[in-house]
């Protein structure tokens with residue numbers, strides 16, 4: 001079931017929470033809505049669900065070919081999982097998962113035997129088959145979210161909507177559950193949209209990522225696209241740490257700090273004032289100058305407890321800069337606070353100053 005959102009806006013009082021948003025989700029796709037707090041992710045999800053109405057007289061929402069804008073939430077065939085999805089406390093895991101099937105109208109309601117088999121099949125899928133008789137308070141947070149997911153899937157939704165489903169869990173459990181959600185999606189292929197403000201979660205789990213900012217979509221693309229080819233400064237900043245410089249472009253070069261690097265004119269035709277961005281892992285460090293254009297800098301601080309060593313630097317022009325280098329390289333360099341080094345960007349990204357592409 002594909003989802004087509006066209007030109008949707010949503011105003012609360014005078015505040016525009018969504019501003020002319022359009023999005024296509026392919027059938028069977030897992031899409032992440034990613035953005036900072038207040039960017040409109042939840043509002044968009046709730047409008048897709050039918051829990052919230054978009055501003056009238058403009059825009060449309062289609063599931064496959066059907067206009068669902070006026071359809072009630074209960075008949076949109078949507079399953080939900082929320083961050084604090086309250087399971088029914090007085091019901092066992094089995095009863096929670098069976099709930100959606102048991103409350104169907106009599107003529108649609110499956111037989112008891114069917115429900116029993118279905119619930120056990122789902123509990124197996126979410127790896128909780130042994131816990132059918134437990135009550136929510138006897139489960140861990142991660143187990144509860146898996147029950148919530150099994151419960152959402154029980155009624156075979158055409159579309160699954162998840163709002164920060166793992167938001168309340170600790171980092172390690174989140175990581176396990178996101179890998180698990182991806183595997184589950186690969187098995188079921190239910191068209192799914194999930195909201196997160198955690199870029200790692202979006203990049204790891206989703207087929208495509210929708211980056212939102214101030215009620216608008218900044219970029220839609222595969223995790224690779226949005227990470228390696230950010231369309232705007234905002235996306236560049238949001239998807240990881242970045243070193244930012246003011247600079248200028250002209251005559252086939254870009255200048256920033258005391259560096260001048262080749263910058264072939266491209267289709268974006270940036271000229272004049274520019275902003276230059278370098279990811280920390282694209283900043284190389286040498287202890288001697290080797291003839292290549294580089295900036296002189298001093299090490300301010302080193303954090304080496306991680307997969308990469310992180311080196312905080314201050315250039316001779318008093319600019320702060322962060323570099324991330326492999327532990328192997330770090331081990332050969334003997335760096336400490338105060339060391340004098342030469343830094344060189346391996347890859348830069350340039351945006352025209354003040355305007356986003």
Ligand SMILES: Nc1ncnc2c1ncn2[C@@H]1O[C@H](COP(=O)(O)OP(=O)(O)OP(=O)(O)O)[C@@H](O)[C@H]1O
Pocket residue numbers: 012013015017035036037038039040041042043044197
């Ligand atoms: N019912 C409402 N009444 C008034 N303002 C609202 C309402 N719901 C949301 N908003 C506002 O709309 C904006 C977008 O909210 P939304 O919940 O969609 O953001 P979000 O990206 O999901 O943020 P978060 O990650 O914090 O949940 C926010 O500024 C919020 O304050």
